[in-house]
Every structure is written in C-alpha cells, then in structure tokens.
Amino acid sequence: MADLVSHPDEVRVVSRRFGMGATNLDRYLELDGYKAVQKALGMGTDGIVNEVKNSGLRGRGGAGFSTGMKWSFVPKQASKPKYVLCNGDESEPGTCKDRLIFEHDPHAVIEGVVIAGLAVGSHTGYIYVRGEYRYLLDIMQKAIADAYVRGFLGKNIFGSGYDFDVYWHGGAGAYEVGEESALMESLEGKRGIPRIRPPFPAVVGLWGGPTVINNAETLASVPHIILGGAEWYASLGPPKNGGTRLFCLSGHLKRPGVYELPMGYNLRKMIFEVGGGIPDGRALKAVVPGGSSTPVLKSDEIDIAMDFDSVAKSGSMLGSGGVVVLDETTCMVKFALRTMKFYQHESCGWCIPCREGTDWLKKTLIRFHAGGGVNKDIDNMYYLSENMLGRTFCPLGDAAAMPTMAFIKKFRKEFEDHLDGKPCPFEKAGVVESVLA
C-alpha cells in the first residue's frame, strides 16, 4: 500500500476520497458515490458527451486527446456491440497514479466506465488492470461485485431500464499492452501487437465493435465533471486543459509522491515547493516531465506551466504525469541507457524500426557508457533515432526515439565526456551510498 502525501497547493478532485475508506461501497455512497451515474442517466448521450467536451478534460493516458471528442466519434448506430475499455495498464516509467485510484477509489472508476457507456450507448465495460497490480485487481473485483449486489451494475441499473455490465481483466506484464489497440488484442487473449489504424477503436474496436478506451484517471475524473459541472472543472486549469492532474513526483526529491495539482501548475514550483526540492543541497540537472517517453528538460527549461499545450510548446510532452527529477549527480548517458533498455525490453517486435532500432540503441549505449564509445556513435545514435521517429507501427517507437534525441541534443557534452575509453565521470564512489542511506 503506497504512502499518501499532501501539499497545500493541491486541488483534490480525483484524489478527494483517497485515504477515506471509499473502497467500502457504503462509505463511497456517503462521499457522493454513484450520484453522478444517476444524474448522467437523465442527461442523454449528447448531454453527457457535451458536458465532458466542455469540461476540457483531456486523456490522462498520455496523448491528451479530448475525451468528449473521442466519445463523439463512436457511431450512434452500430451492428456490433459497443464497449468501454478502461486502460489501467499503467506501465510508463515514472507513472504510479492509476494505482492509487484503484487502491483508494475503485468505484469512481466503475462509475466513470458506466457514464462513458451511457455516453456512447454501450452496455459493457472492461477494466483492464496490469498483472503486477494483483492486489488492485482483487479490490476491483470486490468493488464490481458489490456494485452488482446493489443493482448499480447489471440489468436495469438504478431502475433506469438501462443494462450495463462491468468486468475486470488482468494483464500479465507488457508495457506495449497499454497502447490502446494492443490493449484490445491483449484483452482478446492475444499477443499485445497493436492493430492497423484506421479504423480507430471508436469505430472498430473489441471484437469489431465500436470501443471507447480511456485511461483510469480520465474515467475517474468523469463523475466529478458530471456532478460539479463542465464549467467548474474547466476553470480549474488553463483554457483547453481542464481540471487537475495526478502528478507522480519521483527521483531526486525530498518529498516524492503523487500530488493532485491543477493543470498548468508551474514545474519549478512543483519540484521545489511541492516536491520539497533536491536533497542534500544538490543542484537540479534535468526533469523528465511526463514519463520516460517524454523528452527531457534541462534545469533552465522548467519555468513552464504543466499543461498539455505549454509543455508541448517547450518541446516535450505532458504525457502520463510522471515527473522524474534528476540532480547533478546523474549521468545522462546512463539515464539514456536505462531508458532505452526499457524500450528494448518492451518493444513488441512487430515492426522493424522499433524492434531493431531499440536493440541497436541499447547495445550502443551499453558500450558507450562502458567507455567503448567512439565519436561517430553519437551521430549514429541520433541518426538511428531519426530513422525511427514517425516511422514505426505504433507510438512506442517514437517514445524510444524522442527522449534519446533530446538526451543527445541537450547533453551532447556529457556524451562526449564518455568517449575514447574514459570512465563514466559520474561513477564516483560515495554518491550512490549517500542516496541509499
């Protein structure tokens, strides 16, 4: 059970019920639980979709696509059943927020799924939880069962005449399965290989039926929007970036943790005030602002608002909310290597550029960090990343290429310091111990 933290600047929406025992259905009901669904039942499909559109809610899974817009792509009439799929595969390094939602507020996710279903005319929802989160799957299983007992799920929910089923589903260890089309393949019992798009899931998804896929945090935000209203939610963040976000602060910080802050919160403040700054008086070197797939920001690039558009303007991405802070003792080559090791391990292997590219980048970085690098390696790695970028079958290839290019571009000097048999300048005795102590 992960520790909870708090900070005065937090605006608690999704995390409102954290630590309040809301896994218990009665407690959840006391805390305004299942009111949103009942309200939504009277809003009509367009009513729900518009409310969510107007709230400025954008996908918390990484891409930041407008949730209301996504829902509106689902055809009203379809020959096959429609589905709602909650993406709880949470595997992006630096990200550990959906875990808290499942742990503390599972019914909010269920509620979100049902509302999404009402919005698109679906009668079935699946909540996919990554396999490592077995305890959360158990929590979710129980929450669903409880909701069925009360008639909140199943036939004729809340006496509305509307049927809606929600099922839990567990994964078994694969980052790529978080990608929406690979997620569907995985749920269908197959290897997590992404699908060719178009057609997009909203039109052809699970078992060929139109499917809405949203991140768990996105869906858990929905009941709050329905209850609090689009206007209120939108006003929490800057224009087109409605609401709040769970930011997972990690790395070299005094007070790492998951904090819910309004969209657009200043990154510098987030690091130095919310996160308590860097321990032991060391200096900040860099920040990975939105999970390992997002290009790194240097210490002088952090005066930015943490919303989708502002971070994009700064050349990176808000991503999945994983803010990883690196202090001056960090070797960027090592960091780049560990990042690439991850993508090499997680590439599904379907397409050439990602499968081969991540492997060669990893191999080169290993040799490079071990002191076997030669000058042309630096350009080669950049060239290789360029050849991957935008050319892979799914965005995992981009997720591997983009940060690599940023590491090389922004910290070229550090790469050069590793050349020609020179040992890694950061592997000084003592640094590591002091962190662990």
Place this chain on the structure above:
Amino acid sequence: MRFSDQFETRFAEMITHYPTKRPVLVPTLLYAQDEAGYLSDEVIEEIAERLELTALDVRNVISYYSMLSTKPRGKYNVQVCTNIACMLRGGEELLEHCEKKLGIAHKGTTPDGQFSLEEVECIGACSWAPAVQVNYDFHENLTTEKMDRVLEGYAKKGAA
C-alpha cells in the same frame, strides 16, 4: 491437470464475461501459474484444450508476457525494479545487494527453490522508489537494510 476449486470457480465465472472463450487466456495463464508455479507443457495443453486453441497459440501468447514463465521459479520471486525512478534512488544497488545476498543473478533461483531473482521494468512505484515486488507484494522506499529484513521475512515464511 487439477487446479484448485478457487481457480475453477474463477475460470467458470470469467469465461462468461466475454463473447468468446479466448479472452480469458491471459489472466487464466497467470492464475494457473500462481498455482502450478510455472506453465508446464501439461498446463499449456490443458488450457489450450479448454479454450479451443492450439498449444502453439498458447505458447505464442505466453512468450509475449513477461510475467508468464514456462520454467520453474522460486517460491518467492524477488523482482527488483531498476527503471529510471528506482535507478535514481538506488534500484541498481538494491539489485546488486539482492544478488549477493541470495547468491543468484537475474532470472536465477536459489538451490533450495525458495527465491528467484529478477530485474524488472517499472512496477508503478516510482514515487516510492526504490521498490521491489516479491510475488505480488510491494515493498517500497527500500534501503539495503530494509531489503534484508524483507528477505528474512520471506525466508522465515518459506521455512515454516
């Protein structure tokens, strides 16, 4: 091949959740592995037959998912995360520590079959790094001392 009643109940329920049989494959494999320790040929044949799949198809799926294993592992699988957030806070040193302590390397198993060790990718504990999962249990904000206590705890449990 016999699974526990609990497995059978869950299997019987899960299979009703989907329009086809196949979708239960991945979770079923993981639950089967939890019981059998690993996915033996026998388990694979059994599950393939239940879901009307070929053994090849099942193997294709198993080999894709990193949590599924066709080889026996220790009773306690110590999974040390060394991904970025953990690495910054000593994940790699923790792994090295476990290697020394248990006398095994990545994907190794102790001779008494109690422990196996694995270096894993991000397990969703970044804000509480460095973190380790032993089977499904999370252990977070670890230091080498805390890790020793964690391992001792399991050793005791395993001996009991």
Place this chain on the structure above:
Amino acid sequence: MADVNITVDGKKVTAPAGTLLIEACKSVGIEVPSFCYYPNLSLQGACRMCLVKVEKMPKLQTACTTVISEGMIAITDSDEVRQARKGMVELLLGNHPLDCPVCDAGGECELQDMTFSYGAAESKYMEPKNHKEEQQWSPVVYFDRPRCILCYRCVRVCGEGMDVWALGVQNRGVGSIIAPNKEDHLECEECGMCIDICPVGALTSGAYRYKTRPWEMNHVGTTCAHCADGCKTTLGVRRSETGMEIVRGDNRDKSGINGDFLCIKGRYAFDFANREDRFVQPLIRKDGQLAPSTWEEAFELIGKRFKEAREQHGGQAIGVVGSNRTTNEENYLLQKFARVVLQTNNIDHHRTADFPAFAAALRGKPESTASMRDVFNAPAILLIGNDPTEQHPLMAWQIRNNVRLHRAKLYVVNSRDIKLRRQATGFLRIPKGAEGRFAAFLNGDDSVAENLRPVAGTGADAGESRATTQTTPAGFRDQLRSEQNLIIIFGAEIRGGDIASVVKFGSGIAGAKFLYLADYANSRGAADMGLYPDLLPGYHPIADSGKFHQEWGGVPQTPGLTLPEMVDSARSGKLKALYVVGTNPVGRFDIDPFVFSQSFVVVQDMFLTETASLADVVLPAANAYEKSGTFTNTCGDLQLVKKAAEVSGSKSDFEMIVRIADAMGADVHKLVPFGRGTAADMGQSRGAQSGEADRHSVWLEAHGLEPKMSPFDPMAILDEIQRLVPGYEVSRMNLLAGNDQRTSLVGRASGAAQNPELIAPANDHLFSSGTLGRYSRTLNSVMENHDQQPAEF
C-alpha cells in the same frame, strides 16, 4: 465498385474504391518496396518499407495499409521516402548475417535487392550480430533464425492460406522468433509454402539447400507430374553427370492456375527422377533374367514379336495398357498405334473416375464444366465426397481461399469430418458409401432421405464440436437450390447413372457448373484421348468412329478387352503380347504375375515395378519432367508439359511408340503427321544437355513457331488431336505461351458409361502418389516422419 482517382508521383491513377495504395501504384508501374505486404494475405504494416508521402498527412504512410481515396496525392520517391527505406534496410542488416555467398536465397533475395536499390550496404553498427544455429523443422523445412526479417509471410500463408496454422511468433521485441507448432519441429502438411514465400533465406528447403546458386539453374515452367489438379511448377534444372538434373521445384512466376500454391508433391517429389536405380538402358529377358541390351536390339525384338502376334493371332491377341501420367500426345498416339498398327481395341488404363459417364451426362452442355480458376471465384460450391485436402491439394486451396477472400459459400457432403468442413457454411454427414444415394436424393428421390442420416455415434470422429450447420438432407437441398452459379464438385464415389442425377439436379440451378475429381496428373487426358477398349478419343464409341476411321483407315470395329478381361485372356493363354506404357497394373491391381507367363510383355517405365519385373523387354522411359506435350487436369484445363530435365539412356514414351511402330514396318508418317509445320532452322538448337537454355526452342517460341520436324515431335500429334478430338479446339498460341486453356467435355458417349466397377480410386494422401510416389525419397521420409504408410492400393 466505383472508381477513385488519385495522383502518384504526378501520374493520374484510377482504381476501384477500396484499392490499397501499394496496388494502385503497381497498376501504373510504380513499384513500392515491401517485405510484409503480400497480396491476398492479411495486412501487417510491419516492415515499414512501403512508407510513402501522402499529402495532408504529417507522417509518412504505409502504402500497404492505406486505402486510396478521391483526390489523394502520393509521392513514392523523394529524399525523405528514400531515406526512410534506406533506414529500414540498414536496421535490418544490423542483425542480418551477410552470408549471401552461401545463402540459398542469394541472387533471388528481396533484402539483397533492396540493399542494392537503396545503397544501405554500409554497416553502421559495431556490435556483434545475434547468432543462432540453424534448425531443421521437418524433412523439408529448415530455419535459419538470424536471416529472418520477421515479415510474417510464412505465418500467414500457413495459417490463412493453408489453414494449417503450424507457425507462430514467439517472444517479443528483438527476441521475436518464428516458431513451429511442436516446439522444435513442425507437424504440418509440408507444403513448403513458407519456404517459397520467404523473401530472404530464413526458411530453406531440405531438398534444395546448399545445392546450387539460382543463376546456375535453368528455370522451366511446366506442369506437375502428380495429382490431377495440374499445378504449374517451375523446375530449376542444372547440368549433371547424366544430363540435366532437377534441383528445385517452385512456382515463382505465379502465373499458373495454382497462383501461389504448390503442395509437397509439386514442390519436392520430382526427386524420383534423380534416383540411381532408374533404368538407363533397355533390358531383355535372357535365360530368365533381365539383361542390358541395346536400343536397336530391343526395338527389333519388340517389332518382330508384336508383328508375329498380330499376324498369327490377330489384334485381339495383343493388349495395351496406357498411363495416367503420360502426355495427351502419347496417350493419343498409343491408342492410335494400338488400333491402327496393332489392329486391336484391347486398350485400357487405370480408371480413377467415370469420365465417360460424366461426358454422357453433360451431353448438350459442353460449357458446363468448371475450371480450376472458376473454383477460386464461384460464389458457391458443393463438394460431394472426396477429401481434397489430401487428394486434391490445389482444389482444397482454391476452395479455402475462395471462402476466405470472396466469402464463397461451401457446402460439404461427406461421410467423414474432412478438413474443408472448417470452411463450410453447410455440412451434411452421410453414411459411408451413400454418395450415390445422395445424388439420387438431390435429383428428387426422397425415398432415400432416411438412408442418408448417419448412424449417431459411429465413426472415428463422431464427436462433433465445430459450429458449421448440420441440417437435414432436405434443408440442405433447399439451401443448395437457392444458390446461383454453384459449382458442384464430386469425387469418384459417384459413378455411372449417379452422375446423371447430379447433373440433372445442377441443371436446375442457374449457371451451375460441374467438376469431377480423378486422381493422377493426366487421368482426364487418358480418358479424353480414348484409352478405352470401347471409346475413341473424345468419347466416340468405336461403332461411331467416323472421322477417325477416315483419317486413320482400318480401325477394328468391335470393342476390345478391358484390363481385367486382358488378364483373363492372358490367363487362358490367348493374349500373346502385352504392351504396358508407364503404368503398373500388376502392382496396382494385385495381379498374379504368373498370368503373363505365356505373353510377350513389354514395359516402358523408369523403375523395376511389379509389372516391369515380369516383362520380357523393359524400355527405360523419360518422365513427364523430361519431355514435352500437354496434360489435361481433372477440370479439363489443358496445359503444356515442358521438357526440363534429361537423363541420358532414357527415351520419351512418344519416341518409343514411334520406334516400335517403325520396327513393325508401319508408316510412321501416317502415325505422326510430322513435317507439316513451319520449317525452321534446326542449326541453332543446342539441346538441353549443353547446360544452356535451349535457344532453338526459345527462338521458335518467340516467333510463335513450332518445329514439328521429326516423327518424335508431340506437337505434330497435337495438331491431329486438335483437329479430331472435340473439345480440344483451344488457342494454340495461348497454349504455347504457357497459359492454361479450357477444353470442353463434349458429351458423346451415349450409353458408354459401362463398367463403373472398373474404377479404382487411387486413395492417395498428401504424401503419396501411386507407384511413382514410392520412388520419391522426400515423400518417403516425410511419411516416415508422420508415421504414415503409403496409400493402400
């Protein structure tokens, strides 16, 4: 479908809506490179070689998955596009071993070609390549993992195309690997499609690997010598000590009726030709032993003995048995020789289907037989009896892929749960042997309906789990009646009058066509060419020999003996001579060898079969891969058989018949009307033995000419066939250009459907091929591997 207009590299292209960009480009000659894209297989978008620029799209798009839309503007050749492709090739080469000089695929490798095109040969990587040992997956399939580029073609052709699903992908990321269904080996139909479709040298064939380089071979497109489906196969031949040896069979040009397809027999079972125990000189029995002789001696002896038999005992004392594996020209010539020179109608062959009855039933409907190509396109198919997967692999492929790609409806009537049932929309299980009754039922005889119900719980596969419908016979029949353009395919279980019932039923269905399944490469040709004691070519009854009589003069007017009757005649000492050409009746029909002790027996064959071993003279024959002519497949598709290989010391059956006639003093010119064709300069001919292309025939073909300069030229007989045999009036030009041509079955043989009991289906399975199959090492090793026995005769 409506047409869509797009612009590719400035060229206007119009193509039907739904066309993929890569295909639209191809249609105007713009080649977009690809590894994973393969027509008619599911889309992958995995290799990223086909990236092109599409206007209004921020990223490059894969042409293989992009469906064209009105006004689309695409650029397939720009610096960006070329760099993307070069980048992909570089990435692939990172791990790909550069063992091209010893790789089977070297010289015909798509990766090699791409490397050449995009100049990506420079190695950017310093790390060692991942290495793994080569694996043998079956007697015919080898896998060299590091060469694999993971295009998934093999996986798809095995699963989607063959419905075998023996290959999968295991692991993920850079560890991804193609895996066989039995962990370290394959259990499959051994078709070798995976090998053929592999763009590189990752999958190689046990028969071919490390034997030669592609450019050292001549490639000859001909027709397979095994089953009656008639796949086009390209033989790779190479000079050997004894002539020209076949080293490979494939179907690279895909132009034949089989498109992509070849089964194990077409691909590997040419190896009987290369056996050392083949006859390479004539043998004459001396002191009870077959001893080598010269050709002159052999022909002289045969001529003398045949002549004696004819003159002393009359033609009825001579019997002739023809073959299902010799060419139309040879079969025609053989029966003409029998009738005109030997003066006998005692001629027969191993009948595997009742074509005379089929021809009779189709009287007045000459165009109602279905071609092999039709089977791929028909909207609905009814299959009665037979198991095409085992006995007609191409037919099964056509049916299966028609269902997959065109959603054709398949109705299966069988006593067993045959594999094609998986594709069926309707399945009716009937009791074993009830096919004829079913035919009667189709035609309205409801009294047999009850007898069509299978006894519940019997048979090895009575436990049915598959979902295809099991309807009542009546419901099934109603469903069939609602179809249009139905092709009715039936096996030899249906014979005689039952065929007429099926045809009558089909005639009530608009556009229905029929297809009858015989067993060997030229079974249909043997029937069409009149290897019957009572039928002339084209199923003309002997009594109605009209134009043949005119053309040939003196044809005996009474029907001759059937094969069993010849045996009886021999037993009673009346049959003085027996001429067996390319067939093994003694083994096939289990005939007591002593029956022929008083007959002079001449056998033309490659091997010491049961029949050859009791012969007085054995003549070493060339096989279908070593001669030219035509075959007619079971559908009536006429195709060229082209000489690919040569084993010195053998002769074609055609030549041997002519030489025997000559030795008997017959007018050879009358037998083979040669010398009427275009005169050509024979001086350029180099012959196959020279190890180079036969330039002479190439030149002739290029000019649409034929030699016909010698009495051994089958084309001269083809002239006569085309003139005299109804249904064979096909375009000679198209035939010679290598295209299959439709013959039609012009029903003639009214009342000639006698002796349906003489039909003996071959019962071959995927890995057997009658007597011939026994001489294929590949087939034997595969059977051994599958714990199978050769089919029971």
